[in-house]
Amino acid sequence: METLYFFILVLTVLMLAYKRVPLVWAMAIMVTATVAWTELRFLFYVPSWFRWSNGIVAVILIGFTIAPLRRLLISDRLWGVFRKALPRVSETEQEALDAGTIWWDGELFSGRPRWKELLKVPAPSLSEEEQAFIDGPIEELCRRTDDWEISEKHRRLPDELWAFIHEHRMFGMIIPKEYGGLGFSAQANSAAVMKLASRNLTAAITVMVPNSLGPGELLLHYGTQEQRDYYLPRLARGEEVPCFALTSTTAGSDAAGGMNDTGVVCRGEWQGKTVLGLRLNWNKRYITLAPVATLLGLAFKARDPDGLLGDEVELGITCALVPADAPGVEIGERHMPTGAVFMNGPTRGKDVFIPLDQVIGGQERIGQGWRMLMQSLAAGRAISLPATGTAGGKMSSLLAGAYARIRKQFDMPIGFFEGIQEPLARIGGRTYRMDAARQLTLVALDLGEKPGVLSAILKYQLTEGNRQCINDAMDVHGGKAVIMGPGNYLARGYQSLPISITVEGANILTRSLIIFGQGAIRAHPWLLKEMAAARDPRPGARKAFDKALFGHVGYMLSNMVRALMLGLSAGHATRPPVKGPTSRYFQQMTRMSAAFCFVADLVLVTLGGGFKFREMLSGRLADALIHLYLGSAVLKRFEDDGRPEEDLPLLTWAMDDSLHTIQESLKGVLQNFPVPGMGRLIKWIIFPFGSSYAPPGDETIRQVADILLTENDARDRLVDGVYLSDQEDAPGNVQTAFHLVLTATQAENAIRNALKTPVTWENHEELVRKAVESGVITEEQATTVRLAQEAVRRVIEVDSFSREEIEGSGAATASAATEAA
Ligand SMILES: Cc1cc2nc3c(=O)[nH]c(=O)nc-3n(C[C@H](O)[C@H](O)[C@H](O)COP(=O)(O)OP(=O)(O)OC[C@H]3O[C@@H](n4cnc5c(N)ncnc54)[C@H](O)[C@@H]3O)c2cc1C
Numbered sequence: 001m002e003t004l005y006f007f008i009l010v011l012t013v014l015m016l017a018y019k020r021v022p023l024v025w026a027m028a029i030m031v032t033a034t035v036a037w038t039e040l041r042f043l044f045y046v047p048s049w050f051r052w053s054n055g056i057v058a059v060i061l062i063g064f065t066i067a068p069l070r071r072l073l074i075s076d077r078l079w080g081v082f083r084k085a086l087p088r089v090s091e092t093e094q095e096a097l098d099a100g101t102i103w104w105d106g107e108l109f110s111g112r113p114r115w116k117e118l119l120k121v122p123a124p125s126l127s128e129e130e131q132a133f134i135d136g137p138i139e140e141l142c143r144r145t146d147d148w149e150i151s152e153k154h155r156r157l158p159d160e161l162w163a164f165i166h167e168h169r170m171f172g173m174i175i176p177k178e179y180g181g182l183g184f185s186a187q188a189n190s191a192a193v194m195k196l197a198s199r200n201l202t203a204a205i206t207v208m209v210p211n212s213l214g215p216g217e218l219l220l221h222y223g224t225q226e227q228r229d230y231y232l233p234r235l236a237r238g239e240e241v242p243c244f245a246l247t248s249t250t251a252g253s254d255a256a257g258g259m260n261d262t263g264v265v266c267r268g269e270w271q272g273k274t275v276l277g278l279r280l281n282w283n284k285r286y287i288t289l290a291p292v293a294t295l296l297g298l299a300f301k302a303r304d305p306d307g308l309l310g311d312e313v314e315l316g317i318t319c320a321l322v323p324a325d326a327p328g329v330e331i332g333e334r335h336m337p338t339g340a341v342f343m344n345g346p347t348r349g350k351d352v353f354i355p356l357d358q359v360i361g362g363q364e365r366i367g368q369g370w371r372m373l374m375q376s377l378a379a380g381r382a383i384s385l386p387a388t389g390t391a392g393g394k395m396s397s398l399l400a401g402a403y404a405r406i407r408k409q410f411d412m413p414i415g416f417f418e419g420i421q422e423p424l425a426r427i428g429g430r431t432y433r434m435d436a437a438r439q440l441t442l443v444a445l446d447l448g449e450k451p452g453v454l455s456a457i458l459k460y461q462l463t464e465g466n467r468q469c470i471n472d473a474m475d476v477h478g479g480k481a482v483i484m485g486p487g488n489y490l491a492r493g494y495q496s497l498p499i500s501i502t503v504e505g506a507n508i509l510t511r512s513l514i515i516f517g518q519g520a521i522r523a524h525p526w527l528l529k530e531m532a533a534a535r536d537p538r539p540g541a542r543k544a545f546d547k548a549l550f551g552h553v554g555y556m557l558s559n560m561v562r563a564l565m566l567g568l569s570a571g572h573a574t575r576p577p578v579k580g581p582t583s584r585y586f587q588q589m590t591r592m593s594a595a596f597c598f599v600a601d602l603v604l605v606t607l608g609g610g611f612k613f614r615e616m617l618s619g620r621l622a623d624a625l626i627h628l629y630l631g632s633a634v635l636k637r638f639e640d641d642g643r644p645e646e647d648l649p650l651l652t653w654a655m656d657d658s659l660h661t662i663q664e665s666l667k668g669v670l671q672n673f674p675v676p677g678m679g680r681l682i683k684w685i686i687f688p689f690g691s692s693y694a695p696p697g698d699e700t701i702r703q704v705a706d707i708l709l710t711e712n713d714a715r716d717r718l719v720d721g722v723y724l725s726d727q728e729d730a731p732g733n734v735q736t737a738f739h740l741v742l743t744a745t746q747a748e749n750a751i752r753n754a755l756k757t758p759v760t761w762e763n764h765e766e767l768v769r770k771a772v773e774s775g776v777i778t779e780e781q782a783t784t785v786r787l788a789q790e791a792v793r794r795v796i797e798v799d800s801f802s803r804e805e806i807e808g809s810g811a812a813t814a815s816a817a818t819e820a821a
Contacts, residue, residue: 016030023061083534102451104440141203142199216242241295242294246284246299248282263301266353286503296329298320328353386458401708401715415709429653433657440632556598560598623665624666656696751777
């Protein structure tokens with residue numbers, strides 16, 4: 001009996017915390033419970049310790065509910081401590097933190113994501129006009145690009161392709177129609193870049209850059225009406241080729257801090273008149289499209305030493321438009337990025353004068369450049385590079401699956417070996433997840449969100465996912481992928497991988513510093529409020545601090561209880577938003593969201609401002625947050641696609657991998673928890689029965705590999721949106737061979753069984769003849785086998801060149817020297 005009362009008390013307290021009952025209500029419930037139990041003692045036995053315990057909890061809650069009392073006793077005392085522990089945030093960091101909005105990341109940081117809200121978000125879609133553009137001009141541009149010719153012969157995008165791009169206003173996808181652009185959604189912009197990237201990275205980057213962070217985007221959001229009216233139509237028509245020059249030779253990831261480029265306010269000559277303007281000096285590198293640009297978007301530090309604009313000397317980072325033909329501008333030299341031959345190079349400027357009108361947004365925007373860039377990146381980072389990353393995943397799925405089916409070793413398609421099925425499953429599962437995250441985030445952008453944290457997650461994960469997929473695809477192909485030539489459809493993607501990993505926030509930095517560092521401050525329901533209140537010197541701020549602090553304490557306690565109860569019940573304590581095969585995954589994600597929030601909070605509270613320098617912990621917490629988001633996207637995608645049963649292996653792989661990653665990341669944090677011994681205690685709370693999630697199982701791996709090794713709807717959905725070549729080129733040949741091999745399988749098996757010899761492209765002529773003669777296969781089947789074997793031969797063969805072709809004139813000299821020796 002006593003034990004029962006003990007459980008009633010514990011359960012009441014736990015339920016109040018689990019359900020996040022507001023403090024006033026919790027207090028009222030406990031006061032009522034105390035009175036009720038006291039009265040009920042006249043009817044049946046109620047132990048006095050139990051009534052007292054209820055009373056004590058009620059009194060504590062009353063104490064916490066009286067704001068002046070708790071301020072006096074607790075929060076006013078902690079205010080000073082908190083102020084000291086606050087991380088020091090520079091102006092540029094603050095601007096990055098302020099940029100963008102919080103979306104589903106806020107729900108993940110709540111510890112109890114509202115899945116029904118996520119499921120209400122519209123499914124991704126393109127308008128008819130956008131789809132027609134993707135199926136028309138974009139498809140046609142893909143058809144006209146020849147990767148080998150572009151990379152090896154021209155080493156640039158040929159003029160006719162530039163003309164095609166301009167003719168179809170591909171530089172104006174983000175520019176509204178009233179300015180002559182295409183006015184596309186983020187979804188369409190991404191679809192266009194993804195399709196182009198699936199064919200040729202040089203074309204994709206060339207189209208992508210003017211539609212990403214640069215003059216067009218900045219003018220749209222911050223330009224003066226005059227600037228928009230003049231430049232946007234010119235950019236849309238391709239009369240201006242823009243580039244955006246931020247990266248100084250002295251800078252890199254610390255683009256703002258390391259910037260040495262200056263703009264000094266002065267008077268100068270512009271179009272025959274003396275006007276107030278800026279004298280610019282810069283030295284930038286890595287700038288995409290710079291060698292052919294006509295209009296430079298330039299970031300520099302503006303100074304006003306002569307006080308021509310006011311009292312301030314250091315005006316801050318500023319963005320301006322500089323015509324490439326202005327005196328003193330130097331462009332034209334090219335860098336040679338790995339694997340792609342898009343225009344990229346340095347630019348320098350010596351005493352280039354521009355009037356203040358050329359500052360994007362005019363004089364009032366001087367010094368606001370960094371904020372403008374961060375605001376734009378908050379959305380833009382989710383579009384272009386994630387599109388190229390997803391293209392890599394989709395092409396890896398398509399090509400590695402097809403190749404593994406047509407390439408035989410030990411008399412079996414290599415895809416039938418379990419060793420190959422593992423990388424195939426990784427490619428398929430990752431691609432499914434990458435595409436899900438890409439599409440969900442684009443929907444958010446088209447709804448008007450600028451989810452800075454989620455954009456950083458996409459940039460990092462989808463470029464990293466691309467690397468993992470292409471690496472696996474390379475291994476599946478073996479030598480075929482290693483030998484360069486027109487027949488190699490993978491190596492160029494492999495070579496160019498590091499580009500997307502490095503640009504728009506290099507990945508290590510994005511993972512270690514930005515995703516969780518920014519996410520924890522922005523998406524956390526209380527941290528930003530506490531920080532703002534603690535920084536605010538006004539007396540009223542202490543009231544706000546008290547509210548935020550107690551909100552935070554409640555949130556933390558609740559997450560602890562939720563993590564424990566969800567752990568003890570293996571997630572069953574929460575109700576999933578749907579029934580069916582994914583319902584358990586929803587429950588597990590809720591469980592991990594609570595566990596993540598609890599662990600993250602404890603780390604933040606323990607380390608305070610020092611957290612900024614613990615990048616290993618931050619990186620692991622970032623991994624957990626990333627996979628909470630990716631898992632959410634996967635579950636949403638399955639619903640959006642109409643819950644196709646055939647996709648379940650892909651979903652299972654992705655979810656099992658994500659849950660396992662979250663678990664291992666949190667365990668990694670706890671293993672290295674800053675307070676010795678505490679990690680073990682927290683581990684007991686969030687994983688009360690030990691590890692809960694295993695990586696994808698063998699059966700799932702087999703099933704995913706099977707999707708990639710056959711023609712089926714799940715595979716079609718997986719690779720949807722890439723360019724499927726029907727030409728006689730390298731990717732087209734694999735596609736054709738794959739289809740023919742699958743069609744000819746029955747006939748080949750019949751030949752093999754009857755003639756006891758496996759069919760290969762070397763012996764097939766004779767075997768087919770004999771099989772037809774002996775009635776094993778029909779003439780029609782014979783044709784299929786011949787076509788299939790011929791197609792396989794074309795794919796399996798690799799390119800070889802004469803020595804002169806490879807070594808040029810040096811080959812002859814070398815041969816002569818060898819002979820002479
Ligand atoms: C092909 C290409 C195209 C580009 N196009 C443009 C363009 O059009 N316009 C433009 O302005 N710039 C452009 N860039 C510049 C690009 O954005 C920068 O290269 C990028 O920001 C990284 O700078 P970095 O290469 O100097 O690397 P570094 O900053 O030197 O970084 C080196 C390594 O250190 C890591 N690192 C740095 N700081 C930290 C930290 N605090 N914590 C953990 N790790 C850290 C990075 O993640 C990276 O792995 C381009 C670059 C390339 C290569």
